[in-house]
Amino acid sequence: MGKMYEVSNKYNNYKEYQREFTEVGRSIPRLDGPAKVTGKVQYTDDLVLPRMAYGKILRSPHAHANIKSIDYSEALKLDGVLAVITGEDCPIPYGIVPHNANEHALAVGKVRNWGEGVAAVAALDEATAEKALELIKVEYEVLEAIVDPRESVKRDDLRIHENHPNNIAYEGTQVYGDPEKALAESDFIIEKEFYSSYVNHGFIETQSAISDFDPNTGKLHMYATCQVPHYTHQQLAKVLEMPMNKIRITVPLIGGGFGGKGVASQADFCSALLSRKIGKPVKITYERSEVFATNNGRHPCYMKFKMGFDKDGKITAVDFNNLMDGGAYSGWGIVVLFYTASMVHIPYMVPNVKFDGKRVFTNKPTCGAHRGLGGVQPRFAMEQMLDEAAEHFGMSPYEIRKLNAVESGYTAKSMMYVPHSEYKKCLDEAVEKSGFLEKQGKLPYGKGIGISGGYYISGTSYTLYLSYKPHTVATIKIDEENGVTLFCGATDIGQGVDTVMAQMAAETLGVKTEDVKVIPRDTEISTFDLGTFASRLTFATGWAIRQAAEKINAELFPVAASILKCRGDEIAVKDGYFYSIYEREGKKGRNREVLWTDVVTMYIESNGPLTCSGQFTPPRRKGIQQGGNIGHSPTFGFSAQVAEVDIDLETGKVNVVKITEAGDCGQPINPMSVEGQVHGSIQMGLGQALYEEMQIAPDGRFLNPSLHDYKMPTIRDMPKIDANIVEAYDPSAPYGGKESGEGPIQPTAPAIFNAVYDAIGVRFTEMPLTPEKVLNAIKAQKAK
Amino acid sequence: MKKQIIKLDINNQIYEVMVSPTDLLVDVIRKQIGLTGTKKGCGQGDCGACTVLIDGKAQLSCLMLAIASEGKKITTIEGIANQETGELHPLQQSFLDHGAVQCGFCSPGMILSSKALIDENPQPTEEDIKHALEGNLCRCTGYVLILEAVESYVEALSKGEV
Numbered sequence A: 001m002g003k004m005y006e007v008s009n010k011y012n013n014y015k016e017y018q019r020e021f022t023e024v025g026r027s028i029p030r031l032d033g034p035a036k037v038t039g040k041v042q043y044t045d046d047l048v049l050p051r052m053a054y055g056k057i058l059r060s061p062h063a064h065a066n067i068k069s070i071d072y073s074e075a076l077k078l079d080g081v082l083a084v085i086t087g088e089d090c091p092i093p094y095g096i097v098p099h100n101a102n103e104h105a106l107a108v109g110k111v112r113n114w115g116e117g118v119a120a121v122a123a124l125d126e127a128t129a130e131k132a133l134e135l136i137k138v139e140y141e142v143l144e145a146i147v148d149p150r151e152s153v154k155r156d157d158l159r160i161h162e163n164h165p166n167n168i169a170y171e172g173t174q175v176y177g178d179p180e181k182a183l184a185e186s187d188f189i190i191e192k193e194f195y196s197s198y199v200n201h202g203f204i205e206t207q208s209a210i211s212d213f214d215p216n217t218g219k220l221h222m223y224a225t226c227q228v229p230h231y232t233h234q235q236l237a238k239v240l241e242m243p244m245n246k247i248r249i250t251v252p253l254i255g256g257g258f259g260g261k262g263v264a265s266q267a268d269f270c271s272a273l274l275s276r277k278i279g280k281p282v283k284i285t286y287e288r289s290e291v292f293a294t295n296n297g298r299h300p301c302y303m304k305f306k307m308g309f310d311k312d313g314k315i316t317a318v319d320f321n322n323l324m325d326g327g328a329y330s331g332w333g334i335v336v337l338f339y340t341a342s343m344v345h346i347p348y349m350v351p352n353v354k355f356d357g358k359r360v361f362t363n364k365p366t367c368g369a370h371r372g373l374g375g376v377q378p379r380f381a382m383e384q385m386l387d388e389a390a391e392h393f394g395m396s397p398y399e400i401r402k403l404n405a406v407e408s409g410y411t412a413k414s415m416m417y418v419p420h421s422e423y424k425k426c427l428d429e430a431v432e433k434s435g436f437l438e439k440q441g442k443l444p445y446g447k448g449i450g451i452s453g454g455y456y457i458s459g460t461s462y463t464l465y466l467s468y469k470p471h472t473v474a475t476i477k478i479d480e481e482n483g484v485t486l487f488c489g490a491t492d493i494g495q496g497v498d499t500v501m502a503q504m505a506a507e508t509l510g511v512k513t514e515d516v517k518v519i520p521r522d523t524e525i526s527t528f529d530l531g532t533f534a535s536r537l538t539f540a541t542g543w544a545i546r547q548a549a550e551k552i553n554a555e556l557f558p559v560a561a562s563i564l565k566c567r568g569d570e571i572a573v574k575d576g577y578f579y580s581i582y583e584r585e586g587k588k589g590r591n592r593e594v595l596w597t598d599v600v601t602m603y604i605e606s607n608g609p610l611t612c613s614g615q616f617t618p619p620r621r622k623g624i625q626q627g628g629n630i631g632h633s634p635t636f637g638f639s640a641q642v643a644e645v646d647i648d649l650e651t652g653k654v655n656v657v658k659i660t661e662a663g664d665c666g667q668p669i670n671p672m673s674v675e676g677q678v679h680g681s682i683q684m685g686l687g688q689a690l691y692e693e694m695q696i697a698p699d700g701r702f703l704n705p706s707l708h709d710y711k712m713p714t715i716r717d718m719p720k721i722d723a724n725i726v727e728a729y730d731p732s733a734p735y736g737g738k739e740s741g742e743g744p745i746q747p748t749a750p751a752i753f754n755a756v757y758d759a760i761g762v763r764f765t766e767m768p769l770t771p772e773k774v775l776n777a778i779k780a781q782k783a784k
Numbered sequence B: 001m002k003k004q005i006i007k008l009d010i011n012n013q014i015y016e017v018m019v020s021p022t023d024l025l026v027d028v029i030r031k032q033i034g035l036t037g038t039k040k041g042c043g044q045g046d047c048g049a050c051t052v053l054i055d056g057k058a059q060l061s062c063l064m065l066a067i068a069s070e071g072k073k074i075t076t077i078e079g080i081a082n083q084e085t086g087e088l089h090p091l092q093q094s095f096l097d098h099g100a101v102q103c104g105f106c107s108p109g110m111i112l113s114s115k116a117l118i119d120e121n122p123q124p125t126e127e128d129i130k131h132a133l134e135g136n137l138c139r140c141t142g143y144v145l146i147l148e149a150v151e152s153y154v155e156a157l158s159k160g161e162v
Helices: A033-037 A073-077 A126-134 A179-184 A229-240 A266-278 A288-294 A333-342 A376-393 A397-404 A423-434 A497-509 A537-564 A596-607 A671-690 A748-760 A771-783 B025-032 B090-097 B107-120 B126-133 B144-158
Strands: A053-059 A065-071 A081-086 A117-123 A137-142 A168-176 A188-196 A208-214 A219-224 A247-250 A282-285 A301-309 A315-327 A353-361 A447-457 A472-479 A483-487 A516-519 A571-574 A577-584 A591-595 A610-616 A636-647 A654-664 A720-725 B004-010 B013-019 B051-054 B057-060 B073-075
Touching: A033 B090, A033 B107, A053 A126, A053 A266, A053 A288, A065 A117, A073 A081, A081 A126, A081 A266, A117 A126, A117 A266, A168 A333, A179 A301, A179 A315, A179 A353, A188 A376, A208 A266, A219 A229, A219 A266, A229 A247, A229 A266, A266 A282, A301 A376, A315 A333, A315 A376, A333 A353, A376 A397, A376 A447, A376 A748, A397 A423, A397 A447, A423 A447, A423 A636, A423 A654, A423 A720, A447 A748, A472 A497, A472 A537, A472 A596, A483 A497, A497 A516, A497 A537, A537 A571, A537 A577, A537 A591, A537 A596, A537 A610, A577 A596, A591 A596, A596 A610, A636 A748, A654 A671, A654 A748, A671 A720, A671 A748, A671 B144, A748 A771, B013 B025, B051 B107, B057 B107, B090 B107, B090 B144, B107 B126, B107 B144, B126 B144
Parallel strands: A053 A282, A219 A247, A315 A353, A483 A516, A654 A720, B004 B073
Antiparallel strands: A053 A117, A065 A137, A081 A117, A168 A353, A188 A301, A208 A219, A208 A282, A301 A315, A447 A636, A472 A483, A472 A610, A571 A577, A577 A591, A636 A654, B004 B013, B051 B057, B051 B073
């Protein structure tokens, strides 16, 4: 493992001091913060280009229908209408996973979910565009809609996509070890079914895109709310049949992503097609209902589990059958399917595993990537089954987790290698801080406490298409005019990666974070990065940045050495000074030193500006089964949570009073940002556990596509949160740090459900846990 | 519908704008006047991102007609920092220092709702703060550091530090 991260810097061996960080580990307020609190920051919808027109998309009121005809002649006659497009203008399908692309910018021949786009209008202003939509006549032949995947797999007579028999998008099986034999020989087996709900990301900024096509040069410049500009770049090139070098994507700041902006949006394509048609910039900003109609949120899963244990409470085998509701199109589906498979293997040692999964089409807005994707669903099930097993063995839920927890150096049966884990420390700290052992099983009826663990990948070892180029490239430019400028295509979606990247660059370069300029992502300016997903950025950009910065140092150190009259390999740099690590001089005992800016000036006067790049690609591993490459990551973050609940026995409402969290993110680069990631994860996990669900009528109508009816937690719904970062340093990570934004969502829902069991002795297996379900259970208890 | 010229008093500046009777205040502020710090997250009064102060009270500008806002004092997020020095309002500084800002899209509304509360009641309880902010949705922060930022400002205010 170590070898692959070595960089060609001869001074590397002398860096005993490298863990005495000055910039890494600082809780720096984010660099774009002042612009955010004053309203100066520009999100996509804030931008206005000269001559800009406005676009709107007409969406289907039916969930499943053939389009017989679209007549937009009346719309075109309306004053101020510039163009109308339909599916005929975009016959080429796209998709984040290129080999099963089946989405269109606008429906071609058929709509497959409520709210699918069927036509788009560009007009001089929004009001005219809206009026024009009303003048478009679409004749539908309404088809029966299927909204339940359990029914969908039985309806080969009603195919949502003609080339997918039984509406199965993908299926896969993985067998590791001999799960059948292991289960037969187990001392205790739990067999149980679980359902995880249909939820949306709920970012506050809706998607927006501005496309500016220049007919004279044939170039398209798009501004978009996009967390994967590279993938969108590829797909735009395909759908528009334009070479990639004629397309430029600029990503302004993003108002929350959580995976939902991890696919190209119909606003991207429609604005581009309209702009090309009229030769003017076109802006399309989604209404909130369009965010729900295009979704990409978490896959609901119907999960059947068998989990075996030996006489000591050690896990012997897991048999996991997962039926995933994919909604209407492919999206990230195949990836999510196999992530659910991989999530079984960690954070506990599971020697034998069987996975059978299907992702099934239904007439609902498509499911996709959503914070902690693929992990939240199986974790919800497995963490509850662990509690049941603990009860059977007369152990505490804490003890059974400690017994089975993975440690640094563990290789899972699926070949996933865990270079570093402080998961046991997380369990210890969460239990100690919450007083779990003193409270569990001892609280009065209605009050309860529950524990759960979880982990997440810290990057992904494989791309969604066959390509061997580096996953991340960072370029650092040093000049006298700007100081340090960092270029990287990594996308800040609100998580704060721009600040973290600046901190990491500053650390190795020996300057202050505030002096590093991070150039916002732009496919024409920034160097390549795959995108914001899989919690990959801190780790991946960290290596690329460190490599680039060390190359810079390799150029500057000899200059500093000649000024300081010492050997080049004695030089170190910190706080804006190069200094000798050996030669001391002066009364205050300070080492010989020279200003960083003086060395830079001297270097530049003879050589001109200094620019170096670094890159990173995660390691791959051998012996992987079908789909088993998904889930592999250079390292993993861990989290343990304890939830305390107080149930209103009159109404059935579950009040989460407190959540105590302990997380292993390695060395936190910015502890304040880590804390924010943990809080946000808990909020989203709690929302799914108790409140949120997109409701679809049997005929496929969307019943609650607004933030009024889709209930997200408000400030009043939040418990007290005690978030702790356990002491950890991952030696395989560039600055010892790993993910912290998706691991902490994994334990939240099962910890709450385990707490509810502790409170009233009822085991619930379906999310969300509404007051109605709780009240019915309490009534049933009383009836007994 | 016939457009008319109205005068809006925003951040102590008078803006003359041509609006139709159905134009929403949020759209006029963002598109005609160009103060894009006021955000639009839902357009239906559910998310609070479009919060502005009208005569000192926190109001949702996506539920207000521009013509009905004439003659009122409107304050947007651009209007609360020191207009001469550009120095942040201590509440803005507190949000920044406490990590209460992530993607930043809800921040203008959160800060204005907090300001309206504290201007009226300089010693709010935790419950008062929750009541004032429950109409402002945030999806990044879990509200924890937002609450801390507001409480810290209240404390500084009571000690006369700000």
